[in-house]
Amino acid sequence: MMLAITGAIYLFKPQIQSFLYQDYYYIEQGKHELSPSELVEKVTDHYPNAVITRYRPSDVPTRSTEVGIVQDDESYTVFINPYNGHLLGKLKVKAS
Incomplete structure (x- = not known):
């Protein structure tokens, strides 16, 4: 029974994470995305x-x-809005 529960959790992990971390994952679409170097710079400014x-x-x-x-x-994953650079x-990141 426990194996079935953990298997179901693993199977639906992306959907569960998508719900739990929706404030990190989802944003409003903007008109112009910042460049990758600009976004990385925002992260390094915040985490020097x-x-x-x-x-x-x-x-x-x-x-x-x-x-x-x-x-x-x-190890961490930082989520950033690609349109305005807001963190x-x-x-x-949990070890696998």
Whole structure:
């Protein structure tokens, strides 16, 4: 029974995360996106001691951009609005 429950959670993980973190994932579509370098600069301005590890552009006009960072030996994903550069939040990346 427990295996079935954990299997269902794993199967629907993207949908669950999408609901739980909707304030980080979803934005209003704007007219002009900032460049990747501008977005990374916003993240480094906010987290000056962090190391940028990855960049994932939004895949639809209403989705945030994700920037991976390592700060104090911890990995995080920072969510940023690609239209205005506002940081929406960060989530700790859990080891797989």
